Amino acid sequence: MSGDRPSGVEAQFRSVWSERLSQYGNRAGRFVFGDGVGVTLWLAVVLVLALSWRVGFFITDTYPIANAVANLGDGRLAMTPTDFQYSLTLGTQPGLHEYGGRFYARNYGQVVAALPFLWLLEGASAVAPPRLVLAGGWALGVVGLGRRLAAHFDRRWLRLVAVVVASAWFAAAVVFATALDRSQLPLVALQLSTLAAAGLVAVSCYRLVGAFHDRRVAVAAGVALALATPVGFWATIPKRHVLVTALVFGSVFAFARSRQLDGRASYVAHGLAYGALGLIAWVHAFEGFFLTAALFAVDFLTEPRKSRRRLAVAGGIFALSVLPMAVTNVLINGNPLRPPRLLPGVGPESVELAPTGGPESGGGDGGSGTAGDGVGADPTGGGDSTQRTLLDELFGLLSPLFVLMTLAETVLTQLVFIGNYAVAAVSDGVTAAGEHERLWEIFLRRGNSVSLSGVNDYEPIDLSVVESTPIVGTLLALPAVAAVHLRRHGVAVSRLGPRRQTDLLVASYVVVLTLVYLPRLPLFSQLTVRYLLPVIALASYCPFRLPAVREAVTGAPRTIAGVYAGTVLAGPVLFAVVLAALDPALGEAIQFHALLGLCIAAVAAVLVVGRTLAPARVSPRSVAVGVALAGGATTVYLSLASVEYFAYGPFAFDVVGRIARLVPIL
């Protein structure tokens, strides 16, 4: 960079500053990505997933969020109907809420996360066409990735390959460029934010596995999370799920580090485990609430070092992390604990993990409005012209106290309300967990569910958990692993190490999120059971804790990489050929994937169980083949889903559109 000729005090001053800045930059980078491998992984995942990016609205729920991004970008929190940039009518925007005659999106965590991307895009689009800004960004990313990979593997020619790919890509982008209107930038920014979050899911999983195991296993887990689970499917479909998943993984990783470290670093990591959940509350208050309850329970049970300082740090960070949500809520409706989801909905009815109505129906919450008014009508409002009596003066002095009391009452009412709701939600979940048919449809075979098929124009496009993510099937080996472990080591639950504590946390996150969503599932337009995306992602991390899978990665790395790459490259071609012959409808093609996914999941599960029970009979190499096939099956589905099955908008990169046109499956 600069500083070739340091002459004079000014230059010295500047170099000190640039040094300090780069130091801060490095520290921030290390905080987010961990190490160089983390950065490379993030970049690679983002670049790969961007290929399947379509600029469009896949689900109508995205309209209000995108509208909110456009409006907040212009400095407006409250929207009126004339402010809508996408989908102009009220009846077409599920998840739009009303308060005081103004409209709000249901989730401002996601909206704010998209703003930096919007500013970047708007800045770049001031001097260059938006379409080519995206293509140019991708090309530069490839050049950067080439440099990083060349350094990691010590292969200089990778840089040359990257330059050639990037140049060809950009040249093709210029030749085939179609217009991308600037009015689309808020949507593009929203998609970029979830794409970046998908990269962070991979990085957090890499760091989490890396905290306990070999680096190769960690990289495999990171790649698998992004490309071999539905995280890739939702990466550029800007729903909240990927962002929540990234934060959930951040929380688990921070928890694991807090258990491994000592002293101040441990306190901070401990706090960050809660802090990530506080931020989830900004995206979805109730998901944040249930996850925090689960973390608190596990934390309380497993942490023996309960010092006052630890509590203070953790509490402080958590309080800071819920602040954005509280401030947003206060700005919208004056009640820090009433998220937009609890305000009256305007759009078509949507299924929501939130109680209907609010505590105000009982009258207790009438205070929330007055609390807001009270602040506005404080002494400053009444004191400028008319004469004030002594009594007024007194009330003026006391009014902050009243405001505080009303606020406290409001908060308390809201807490009781949320608590009641939470208990009801969990008990509903426990009831639903006993219904075998429901579980079968959610987790194993979705197929055609008669009651719901009419919703998607009679197209069975939804997949179950295992159908969409066959690697989760390998968890069938869990009982076998537990049995083997118990036989070898006996029962030693009394004192869990950091690894087991983290396992316990992962399990409780999985259980609590599954329970609260069970009564709402199976549901239409879930595609890959998207409500359970964080659960599926956590469950996809679990195989990398199984010795059998880890041995496959460390013992047969070439096999696993080769078979996965082969599946990903040959799979779509094979599918295209088979499906071209079968000439299926959309639902048939997707159910074909489903059946294949189930078969592969069964094979992978048998191999992993076999390796666990009889290591002499099943080699790591065959486990590697099974796991790679299972991961590849999901990747093939993700790529075909975007390229062929769900054409909800033009591709971000015209080149991909040109290629997609050549694949006539449907």
Next chain:
Amino acid sequence: MLSVARLERLAVAVVAVTLLLTGPFGVVDATARNPTTVGDGRANAAVERLDTSGLLVEGGRFGTGVAYLRIPDATVAVSDIEGRPRLVYRVSVPELGVDRTTTKLLSGGQSGTVRLGMRDRGLDPDSVTEQRYRATITVRVQSFEYDQTVFETDETVEVRP
């Protein structure tokens, strides 16, 4: 001798310069060449292949549990394209509540054959009560100033058990 580092810098520079040249202050409009919306214009078109016997209702495979209206592809020969007209392929079966269209934008110098694929339509199996349905198939060339039907036929849709 051109080193890799220099090539990298060159690529980055080319990207940056191209972006500026095609931008609002630039001299070239890169997107003008690739229109995405229909405009004025006309074209000659003739249906080359449209297997109407492929239009039928049958049960879905792979455990889908729904019925499908299978819709055949249309292959259309186009020539003498002026401006930006589009091809419109439409299939309607009023009694089943089906009215599907698929379009393809044509642009100059694209003469030859064009394949218009249409996705099969999922149906509630309980709503298919008849043995036969009436269907209308049309293929048109359309633009803001021009609308010519080049193929129109009434067909019987058979229901296969």
